[in-house]
Amino acid sequence: MLPENFTAIVARNEPWSGKSASEPYEAGWAREAVIFVRALKAPVGRMPTAWVEISPDGMHWMREGTSLEIPSVKDGIAAARVAHFGNWLRLAAEFEDGAEVPVLVTIHLKA
Amino acid sequence: MSNTQLSGPEALRTALISADPALSRFDPLPRIISLDRFSTGHCGWSQLVGNYEDSLDSMLPAYAQHSSAMLSTLAHWDAGSHGGMDSSYALKVATHPRPGARNVAIKRFTFRKRGPIRFELYFTFKPEATELKLSETDVRSVGFLFDLQGGDRDADAERVMPHIRFLNASDGQFLQKWQFKRRNETFTRIGTDDKTVSHDHLGPNGWEDFPDGVQRLCYNEIPTKVNWSYLRFDFDLETMRPTAFSCNDRSFDVSGFDSMRMPAMKNLWCMLNFCLFAETDVAKRAFLYVDSVCISGDF
Numbered sequence: 001m002l003p004e005n006f007t008a009i010v011a012r013n014e015p016w017s018g019k020s021a022s023e024p025y026e027a028g029w030a031r032e033a034v035i036f037v038r039a040l041k042a043p044v045g046r047m048p049t050a051w052v053e054i055s056p057d058g059m060h061w062m063r064e065g066t067s068l069e070i071p072s073v074k075d076g077i078a079a080a081r082v083a084h085f086g087n088w089l090r091l092a093a094e095f096e097d098g099a100e101v102p103v104l105v106t107i108h109l110k111a
Numbered sequence: 112m113s114n115t116q117l118s119g120p121e122a123l124r125t126a127l128i129s130a131d132p133a134l135s136r137f138d139p140l141p142r143i144i145s146l147d148r149f150s151t152g153h154c155g156w157s158q159l160v161g162n163y164e165d166s167l168d169s170m171l172p173a174y175a176q177h178s179s180a181m182l183s184t185l186a187h188w189d190a191g192s193h194g195g196m197d198s199s200y201a202l203k204v205a206t207h208p209r210p211g212a213r214n215v216a217i218k219r220f221t222f223r224k225r226g227p228i229r230f231e232l233y234f235t236f237k238p239e240a241t242e243l244k245l246s247e248t249d250v251r252s253v254g255f256l257f258d259l260q261g262g263d264r265d266a267d268a269e270r271v272m273p274h275i276r277f278l279n280a281s282d283g284q285f286l287q288k289w290q291f292k293r294r295n296e297t298f299t300r301i302g303t304d305d306k307t308v309s310h311d312h313l314g315p316n317g318w319e320d321f322p323d324g325v326q327r328l329c330y331n332e333i334p335t336k337v338n339w340s341y342l343r344f345d346f347d348l349e350t351m352r353p354t355a356f357s358c359n360d361r362s363f364d365v366s367g368f369d370s371m372r373m374p375a376m377k378n379l380w381c382m383l384n385f386c387l388f389a390e391t392d393v394a395k396r397a398f399l400y401v402d403s404v405c406i407s408g409d410f
Binding site (some may be wrong): 001006007008009011012013023024025026027028029038046056057058059060063087088102 | 163
């Protein structure tokens with residue numbers, strides 16, 4: 001049997017501003033993940049650096065160490081590659097006052 | 112199922128099912144359409160994405176909140192991975208942490224024959240364990256629906272959508288009852304090409320109680336202890352009527368049951384879709400876990 005791989009859509013057309021994060025996603029079966037972010041519209045304001053977070057329980061989060069730049073143009077994409085992340089994954093970012101962008105956040109997992 | 116009164120091919124079939132640990136817990140009809148064990152992957156359960164045209168902004172808000180189901184070991188902060196019935200994994204449908212939020216997973220087929228089908232699953236549900244409290248009224252509901260339509264040459268083709276949910280709690284009231292919904296929701300035109308519509312058929316209004324439909328399922332004693340329950344729903348695609356519904360040791364009267372019914376839609380012929388959903392009653396994520404699903408038919 002081929003190894004499992006799966007594309008999860010964890011945030012679709014969500015307006016991100018202030019403190020934002022994708023919903024917790026369990027992926028303990030996967031050995032590697034690529035997290036993509038696409039700006040679905042032209043961003044407003046300066047786009048921040050987002051970071052990958054891991055968690056022991058899906059409720060308490062810490063930075064995993066990998067980051068990406070939220071795209072600064074419509075349909076721009078960015079990706080973060082992570083491995084050895086345990087079970088829980090999410091992407092988090094903090095935007096300046098007035099900065100906002102609707103995002104598509106997808107996690108691509110492979111066993 | 113007892114084999115003692117069967118003979119011939121049916122006795123052999125049921126004996127083979129009984130001897131197969133993956134199937135023995137199910138009572139499938141003669142043709143197994145799919146057997147989903149989530150240690151083997153997502154098995155085709157994807158997210159129910161709302162309809163849109165030109166822009167995702169055209170999607171109804173009730174659908175915009177949906178996200179992908181995941182493979183879970185039911186990992187808990189206090190006890191670790193709970194696991195499934197005979198593997199580590201279950202399918203998990205999780206809501207956002209917002210009162211009334213819901214999420215829906217869907218599996219899509221078409222059918223070959225309008226006859227009996229059977230939907231069986233082992234499931235459980237819990238709220239996210241963010242509090243050291245029993246939290247038994249935090250999950251609003253879990254449930255399932257079929258989305259069906261007759262064939263393109265059928266004179267009586269309709270789109271038919273049987274909906275059933277276990278209303279666990281509403282506004283903090285512990286209700287624990289089975290409900291169905293036959294009331295149609297209003298269709299909204301999506302976009303400008305006159306090709307796409309959408310309706311929030313899982314909307315909160317119009318649910319009706321099954322007769323004697325209160326059932327106290329095993330919730331257990333803290334938010335991180337779970338027990339699997341068995342559910343079965345039989346439906347006849349020929350008559351587009353249910354024939355039986357049961358959960359664990361209880362069977363429920365389907366004689367007064369009806370589905371949402373609407374004129375056949377132009378691109379949905381022979382549609383055979385199955386959905387699983389969860390709703391939260393409070394600002395806390397609700398989780399529907401499914402250990403395994405068996406969909407079968409008599410054809």
